[in-house]
Every structure is written in C-alpha cells, then in structure tokens.
Amino acid sequence: MDGDSVVVAGAGLAGLVAARHLAEAGADVTVFERRPGVGGRVRTQERDGFTFDRGFQVLFTGYPAVRRELDLSALDMRYFSPGAVVARPGQRSTLSDPIRDPRAAVASLLNREVTTTDKLRTLALRQHVGSMDEAEIFDSADDSIRDYLREWGFSDGYVENFVAPFYGGITLDRSLATSKRVFEYTFKMLSEGEIGVPAEGIGAIPEQLAAAAREAGAEIATETGVEQVVDATETDADDGAGAATGRATGGVTVTAGGETVDADAALVATDPREARRLTGVDLIPTEARSSVTQYYRLPKGAKLGTRRKILLNAGDDAPNTVVPMSEVAPEYAPDDAELLNATFLGASALDRDASELATRTKATLASWYPDRSFADLEPLHTDRIEFAQFAQPPGVHDALPDYRAPGGRTYLAGDYTAWSSIQGAMRSGREAAAAILSDAE
Numbered sequence: 001m002d003g004d005s006v007v008v009a010g011a012g013l014a015g016l017v018a019a020r021h022l023a024e025a026g027a028d029v030t031v032f033e034r035r036p037g038v039g040g041r042v043r044t045q046e047r048d049g050f051t052f053d054r055g056f057q058v059l060f061t062g063y064p065a066v067r068r069e070l071d072l073s074a075l076d077m078r079y080f081s082p083g084a085v086v087a088r089p090g091q092r093s094t095l096s097d098p099i100r101d102p103r104a105a106v107a108s109l110l111n112r113e114v115t116t117t118d119k120l121r122t123l124a125l126r127q128h129v130g131s132m133d134e135a136e137i138f139d140s141a142d143d144s145i146r147d148y149l150r151e152w153g154f155s156d157g158y159v160e161n162f163v164a165p166f167y168g169g170i171t172l173d174r175s176l177a178t179s180k181r182v183f184e185y186t187f188k189m190l191s192e193g194e195i196g197v198p199a200e201g202i203g204a205i206p207e208q209l210a211a212a213a214r215e216a217g218a219e220i221a222t223e224t225g226v227e228q229v230v231d232a233t234e235t236d237a238d239d240g241a242g243a244a245t246g247r248a249t250g251g252v253t254v255t256a257g258g259e260t261v262d263a264d265a266a267l268v269a270t271d272p273r274e275a276r277r278l279t280g281v282d283l284i285p286t287e288a289r290s291s292v293t294q295y296y297r298l299p300k301g302a303k304l305g306t307r308r309k310i311l312l313n314a315g316d317d318a319p320n321t322v323v324p325m326s327e328v329a330p331e332y333a334p335d336d337a338e339l340l341n342a343t344f345l346g347a348s349a350l351d352r353d354a355s356e357l358a359t360r361t362k363a364t365l366a367s368w369y370p371d372r373s374f375a376d377l378e379p380l381h382t383d384r385i386e387f388a389q390f391a392q393p394p395g396v397h398d399a400l401p402d403y404r405a406p407g408g409r410t411y412l413a414g415d416y417t418a419w420s421s422i423q424g425a426m427r428s429g430r431e432a433a434a435a436i437l438s439d440a441e
Contacts, residue, residue: 002026004440005263007254008218009226009278012040013422014413015269016209017069017429018436022267023216025437030263031218032256034225037203038210040271041388042422044203049334052381053202055293055388056169056323056343060186062193064134065426075204078329079196081308086113086161087322088315089367095162096309113314118158125152129188137185138419142394145171148180165312169321172289172345172389179392182419189423199331205422224257229266229278233408252409265436268406269413269429272390283401284416287391292349294357295325297378298338303327304369311368319361320345340377347386354382389420403432404439411436 004027008015011033023029037043043054058080061072083096093113129137143151145167149159159176168174170186198204210220232250252266268275276284304311304324311322319342326333326340333339342361344352358379365374397419403411413432418424 003028004265005030006265006267006436007032007226007252007256007261007263008267008269009229009254009256010040010269010271010274010414011035011038011206011210011220011222012269012271012414013042013206013209013425014415014429014432015040015267016206016213017065017426018267018269018413018433019218019220020209020213020216021430021433022436023213023218025433027437029213029218030261031213031220032224032226032254033220033222036223038220038222039203039206041385042202042206044201046201047381050295050297050337050339050380051201051325051329051332052295052383053197055291055383055385056321056341057202058195058197059202059205059422060189060193060195062189062191063421063423063426065423065430069426069430070205070208075198075208076200077194077196078199078331079194079308080310080328081306082190082194084162084166084310084312085306086314087311087368088161088313090370092311092368094309113161114158115155117153118155121152121154125187126191129184130191132184132188134185134423137188138181138397140181140184142397143180144177144394145180145183146176148183149176161314162312165314165317165320166310168317168345169310169312169343171392172291173391174317174320174345177393179394179396181397182392182421185419186421197325197329199329201332221257226254226256226268226270226278227258228255229253229268229410230255231266231406231408231410233410250409264440265409265411267411267413267432267436269432271387272414272416273387275412275414275416279406279410279412281401281405281412283399283405284412285390285396285400288347288387289389289391290345290347290350290386291388292344292352292357292385293341293383294344294354294361294379295381296340296342296358296361297333297380298340298374299376300336300338302338302376304340304365313364315364315367318344318349319357319364322361322365339380350384350386354379357382390416392420403428403435409439
C-alpha cells in the first residue's frame with residue numbers, strides 16, 4: 001500500500017492500532033482526534049499526586065490483542081490478586097481461585113457465601129470455557145448470563161452474592177441480562193491471565209499505542225475533530241462476464257478542523273454515536289451502559305486489608321464495588337495517602353450529587369468494617385460516564401456491523417464491530433487495517 005493515504009477518525013484504541021498497522025504497511029496515515037489527548041474512553045488524569053483513571057478500568061493480560069499489540073513490561077503493570085472479597089454489613093469473606101492464589105485457598109474453601117457444589121461447578125465451567133477460543137464463544141448460541149448460570153445449576157446465593165457484583169463491574173449490568181458470551185470469554189481470560197493497571201494509569205495503554213503508531217510513520221493530530229466523511233469511491237461494474245470486479249476508483253474526502261483532506265481511504269474509529277453520524281451505518285449500537293466512579297483519599301496506612309482484591313457489595317448495589325487502588329498500585333497516590341474508588345452502576349447514578357455518593361460509600365464501608373471509622377474518607381474526584389459501554393443483550397453480537405459496512409473506501413473500527421472490551425477494540429483496529437490493505441491490492 002506504499003503511497004496510499006488513509007485518514008483515521010478517532011485516536012482511541014481501535015484507531016491507534018489500525019494506524020500503526022497501516023503505517024507499517026507503507027500507507028500515509030493521518031489520525032484526527034477531537035480531544036486534547038489520545039485514548040478515547042481509556043484515559044487518565046493526575047492531580048495533586050493522585051492518579052484518576054476515567055472510571056474503574058483494568059487490563060486483562062490474557063487478551064490475545066493485548067499480548068500482540070502491547071509491551072506489558074514497558075507498561076510496568078501492577079496486578080490485582082485473583083478473586084474478590086464478598087462484603088455485607090458486619091461480614092467480609094474471601095472468594096478466590098485456589099490454583100492461582102494458594103494463599104487464599106483455605107479462606108475460599110471455608111467461604112459460606114458459595115456452596116461446595118458451586119465451587120465444583122466453577123471448576124467445571126473453567127474447563128469448559130478453556131477449551132474454546134474467542135470465535136467459538138461468540139459464534140455459540142446465546143442467552144443471558146443469569147439464565148446461563150441457572151442452566152449450569154449454580155445456586156442463587158452464588159449468583160447474587162458473587163457473580164452479580166463481580167460481573168456487574170465488568171458488564172456494568174448487575175441484573176446479569178448481558179450476553180453469556182461476554183461472561184464465558186472474560187471468565188476464560190480470568191483463568192488464563194491476570195488483571196491489572198499500568199503504574200502510570202490506564203491512559204498509559206493508548207499512549208504506548210500512539211507512540212508505536214508515530215514510530216511507524218503515522219501522524220496524530222489532536223484537538224481536530226472529523227466533521228464529515230464523503231466517499232466518492234466507485235467500483236468497476238463489469239469484468240466482461242457480467243460480474244462486478246470490485247476494483248475501487250476515486251477516494252474519500254474528510255472534513256476535519258474546518259479543512260478538507262482527500263485520501264484513498266478513511267477509517268472511522270470514533271465513539272459509537274459519532275461513528276453512526278459520520279457513516280450512516282444504523283447497525284452501530286448506541287444503547288449505553290452508564291456508571292459513576294468516585295475516588296477517595298484516606299490517610300496513609302488506612303488500608304482495607306483485602307490483599308489487593310476488589311470488594312464486592314453483596315448487601316445492595318450502591319456502590320457496586322470498592323477498590324483499594326493504591327494497595328494494588330502504590331503509584332496512584334502520594335506518599336501520605338491511600339486511594340480508593342467506588343463505582344455506582346446505571347443511568348440513575350449520573351444525577352446523584354457527589355456528596356451523596358460519598359456519604360453512601362462512607363456508610364457502606366463503615367458497615368463492612370464496624371470496628372473502624374471512615375470519618376476521614378475524603379472524596380477527590382468523580383467520573384460520570386454516560387456511555388461507558390454499549391449494551392450487550394443476548395444476540396447483539398450477531399448483528400454488529402462489519403468493517404466494510406459503510407461501503408466504498410470508508411471503513412469502521414471500534415469495539416462495536418466485535419464486543420465491548422479492550423480486546424474487541426484493539427482486535428477491530430488490526431482487522432480493519434487488514435481489510436483496508438486487502439482492498440487496496
């Protein structure tokens with residue numbers, strides 16, 4: 001593709017991965033991003049020595065796209081311990097993977113939140129999903145997570161006390177109405193890899209991808225949004241035997257920052273709603289899952305004692321989880337403080353006052369730790385994320401758009417062409433670049 005020009009709209013994970021692969025193949029690549037920095041929904045900000053990711057986000061190291069596209073050693077990862085602490089008023093109990101976390105084996109075996117039968121079924125489920133790859137899982141018959149677990153015979157206690165808050169954190173859907181395919185694949189990844197965050201925050205991921213794209217020759221222009229994509233591509237209508245050859249002639253015209261750019265191809269890798277506006281592809285899902293994540297300061301040494309595990313709220317749904325961020329990644333807080341976050345699920349949380357959320361978190365922690373006072377819990381930062389993921393009810397993945405859905409020489413990349421995850425976004429970027437390169441031959 002030497003000399004061909006490609007404009008990429010959006011410097012999120014998908015756009016950055018695509019830009020790198022296109023540039024490495026010899027394309028002249030320009031990425032336009034309307035925000036001041038790269039990353040899309042994967043961003044970090046720092047203030048007063050604290051690191052605030054945009055919502056609670058983690059990296060699954062088992063994802064194939066993560067292993068292919070990222071240098072994990074350079075990200076200086078900090079890892080959570082497997083499993084979680086199930087918390088309710090006056091009670092906390094550990095539930096973990098005894099194979100991957102032997103220190104928690106005894107506590108997990110004695111955990112009364114989950115029956116022995118549930119534990120045995122979990123091992124059987126692990127073996128089942130471990131035998132399938134991503135394509136097999138997402139091509140399989142679908143159901144909701146709740147119905148899927150019911151068919152497996154898991155108890156109501158296991159589903160409500162562990163799966164609902166844990167997968168509520170992953171899918172932003174504590175009702176477990178999300179596709180069981182997401183459950184199966186992330187369960188597989190939890191068994192095969194670790195979850196963690198870069199020492200410098202989740203935003204280090206797109207920064208590394210952007211550096212790789214620039215090194216390959218791509219230009220990235222921030223604070224320059226794409227306003228319009230006009231595809232003037234035509235294809236040869238007849239090959240002499242009455243069949244279209246599909247050879248493209250013409251190209252695309254992109255309006256960005258008030259100026260027009262002509263290119264051989266355009267890749268739209270913006271957020272779903274903007275991608276639908278730019279391309280007119282109605283199959284792009286725009287129903288949102290929302291969340292609010294609030295960050296708090298505690299005095300140095302006031303740790304929650306979870307051994308780098310997430311706290312799951314088994315008592316009610318607000319907050320859904322509490323995470324000891326500086327226990328996992330000490331770099332997230334200055335030397336004189338600890339950093340926690342709490343995540344609230346659903347659109348209703350978006351309108352709740354920050355002080356109300358903090359009061360709720362303080363009361364919840366006090367009920368979980370009745371021998372401690374949380375009077376000095378100080379709210380620092382609140383992220384209200386109206387579009388954190390696209391909704392993934394059963395069957396949604398069967399109707400997602402293809403990379404070539406816009407037609408001509410305009411293409412799509414984003415998790416909305418695969419499934420809502422870092423894996424889906426980065427995989428889509430690579431595969432969309434491959435489609436562009438293939439069509440240029």
